[in-house]
Structure formats: C-alpha cells, structure tokens
Amino acid sequence: KAGVTQTPRYLIKTRGQQVTLSCSPISGHRSVSWYQQTPGQGLQFLFEYFSETQRNKGNFPGRFSGRQFSNSRSEMNVSTLELGDSALYLCASSTGAGGFTYNSPLHFGNGTRLTVT
Amino acid sequence: AQRVTQPEKLLSVFKGAPVELKCNYSYSGSPELFWYVQYSRQRLQLLLRHISRESIKGFTADLNKGETSFHLKKPFAQEEDSAMYYCALNYGGSQGNLIFGKGTKLSVKP
Numbered sequence: 405k406a407g408v409t410q411t412p413r414y415l416i417k418t419r420g421q422q423v424t425l426s427c428s429p430i431s432g433h434r435s436v437s438w439y440q441q442t443p444g445q446g447l448q449f450l451f452e453y454f455s456e457t458q459r460n461k462g463n464f465p466g467r468f469s470g471r472q473f474s475n476s477r478s479e480m481n482v483s484t485l486e487l488g489d490s491a492l493y494l495c496a497s498s499t500g501a502g503g504f505t506y507n508s509p510l511h512f513g514n515g516t517r518l519t520v521t
Numbered sequence: 522a523q524r525v526t527q528p529e530k531l532l533s534v535f536k537g538a539p540v541e542l543k544c545n546y547s548y549s550g551s552p553e554l555f556w557y558v559q560y561s562r563q564r565l566q567l568l569l570r571h572i573s574r575e576s577i578k579g580f581t582a583d584l585n586k587g588e589t590s591f592h593l594k595k596p597f598a599q600e601e602d603s604a605m606y607y608c609a610l611n612y613g614g615s616q617g618n619l620i621f622g623k624g625t626k627l628s629v630k631p
Contacts, residue, residue: 435616436617439621446622452618460615462618494565511566515564
C-alpha cells in the first residue's frame with residue numbers, strides 16, 4: 405500500500421497570508437489527524453477527522469481549521485499566518501474505528517515544512 | 522490532564538552497550554502506550570506498542586502501571602539505532618489523538 409502522502413513538502417509564506425496543506429491517507433483509512441511539530445513544543449495534536457466530521461480538536465486557535473472529503477483526503481488551513489506558525493505539519497491516518505488503535509496504529513506522512521517570514 | 526514525560530533530551534551510548542530510554546505518563550485510566558521512532562530523513566514510524574508485547578529490532582518496553590512508566594530497552598545498542606524516539610499515549614478519546622513526549626535523541630557511537 406502507498407503510504408500517507410502530504411503536499412507540498414515545503415512552503416514559504418508571509419505573515420498575514422493563509423495556507424492550505426493537503427494529506428492523502430493510506431487506502432482504506434478513514435481517520436486523518438494533523439499534528440504540529442516544533443523544536444520547542446514537540447508534537448502537538450491539532451485535530452482529527454473521521455468520515456468527513458471533526459472528531460477531536462487540540463488546543464489551537466481558530467485560525468487553524470481543516471476538512472475531510474468523501475475519499476478521506478484531508479486539507480488543513482491556517483489563516484492570518486504568524487511567525488510562530490513556522491513548523492513541520494504532520495498528517496497521520498488510521499482505520500478510525502473506535503477510540504483505541506488496537507491493530508491500527510497511526511501512520512505518518514513526511515510532513516509539510518511551513519516557514520512564515 | 523494527560524501528559525507524557527521523556528526526561529532525557531539526549532542519550533549517548535557506545536555500540537554494544539545497553540540502552541534504556543525513559544518514559545513516564547500521567548493518566549489514571551488504562552491507556553495505550555507507544556514508542557515511535559524517527560530516523561534521519563525518514564518519517565515518524567511506529568516502533569512498538571504495549572499491547573503487542575513484542576520485540577522489534579531488539580527493543581522491548583514493558584508497561585508498568587504502578588510506576589506509570591513505559592521505558593524502552595535494548596540490551597546491545599547498534600549504530601543504526603541512532604534516531605529520535607518518541608513515547609506516546611492514547612487515552613481512548615479517539616484513534617488519532619496521541620499525546621507525545623518531547624522525544625529523546627539516541628546517539629550510538631562506534
């Protein structure tokens with residue numbers, strides 16, 4: 405199976421702009437989660453989508469949003485970019501059935517590195 | 522609130538030496554615990570889970586609920602083990618919501 409695919413790999417944006425990141429999960433996976441990774445805060449959960457519905461949300465401002473399409477592909481949007489949004493954004497997919505992962509752990513993509521200048 | 526602590530940012534050992542990467546968590550229920558590894562220029566990938574109780578690449582980890590720990594161990598480190606290791610917890614809220622520790626960089630010297 406193909407792995408989790410994230411596009412683009414790199415982005416450079418200016419403060420105040422908005423950005424959209426894309427994630428294609430592993431075939432058959434219905435859950436897509438997004439994480440922000442920074443040197444200071446590490447990996448932090450942004451949100452999770454399952455069957456086109458946001459199932460869980462981390463502690464991030466409303467400028468961070470996402471959506472999921474019927475084919476399970478997901479997009480994440482950040483509006484009014486701030487310098488502190490510079491980070492590696494990781495997408496992960498799983499089967500999504502239930503709260504615990506049991507035999508379906510998270511599979512991560514390579515990430516999109518966003519730089520805000 | 523749930524939390525995962527990895528007390529060591531960097532752990533440096535010589536090849537052939539034993540390795541123990543520490544992980545402590547705070548959660549009163551029965552969580553799932555994981556170790557993820559990120560090798561240089563590769564994606565974050567699952568190393569092992571507490572429920573499978575298996576050895577992967579010579580690594581093992583035992584969940585100690587009394588001490589709320591899930592330390593990762595390997596009796597003889599290899600140079601190819603050099604990587605970032607992350608301990609993670611799933612408390613059952615949803616599959617995608619893992620709480621990660623800040624990671625430990627393992628450096629195995631020849």
